[in-house]
Amino acid sequence: MIGILFGVLVLTASVVVAGVRMFVGPNDANRVIASDLLFFSVIGLIALLGVLVGSRAVFDLVLVATLVGLLATVSLARALTNGRR
Amino acid sequence: MVFDPVLHEHLWMSVTGQVLIVLGSLVFLTAMVGIVRLPDLYTRSSAVATAAGVGVALILLGVFFFVPGVTTAVKLMAAVLLQLVTSSVGAMAVVRSGYLIGSAVYSPTHHNELEERTEGAPGPGKEGRS
Incomplete structure (x- = not known):
């Protein structure tokens, strides 16, 4: 139990820190990297929430989130350069 | 339950x-x-990609021990494999785009293959912009 709570604490702090980096980031690429970290922290938070609440439906959510995470990252990377590779 | x-x-x-x-x-x-x-975009992205791959995989493995079962195992294993394979791809895509829009390179860096490969294309250049 204490391990799960520690995980929730660290992941929440990670969301906050990623938000700070997104705010102060020197350019847009740093903001994209911070949004990446924020997204993965939220995936971990969703999984830990599933354990705490005792729901199995949450794991479908985790699977879909990992699928969509790559799409979000790659499309943000394309949007950074206006489609140029 | x-x-x-x-x-x-x-x-x-x-x-x-x-x-x-x-x-x-x-x-x-x-x-x-x-x-x-960390000082620049590239090192930061290495830290984030590690967390995305190994960190999420470890957390999902740990969650599996709390909710054991075949359906959970299939879903979480699929998620872990996807995460391990795609996190590095996403990080590399973001970093390449970041180089092309001219993110600063930390000055002690002394091996820059992208500089030779993207000759003529816009980038931070030898002197490095910030």
Whole structure:
């Protein structure tokens, strides 16, 4: 139990820190990297929430989130350069 | 299904799951420190990609020990494999785009293959912009 709570604490702090980096980031690429970290922290938070609440439906959510995470990252990377590779 | 982790029927599963979750959280902690303290985009992205691959995989493995079962195993294994394969791809795509829009390169860096390969294309250049 204490391990799960520690995980929730660290992941929440990670969301906050990623938000700070997104705010102060020197350019847009740093903001994209911070949004990446924020997204993965939220995936971990969703999984830990599933354990705490005792729901199995949450794991479908985790699977879909990992699928969509790559799409979000790659499309943000394309949007950074206006489609140029 | 009401689930109480304290009253888990097998103690070793609870302990193993919590140890794995704490290890994953420590990977996230290093990523957190890295994204604040590291000097440029490229090193920061290495910290974040590590957390995305190893950290999420460890946390999902730990979660599996709390909710065992075949369906959970299939879903979480698929998620872990996808995460391990795609996190590095996403990070590389972002960093390449970041180089092309001219993110600064930390000055002690002395091996820049992208500079030779993207000759003529816009980039930070030899002197490095910030």
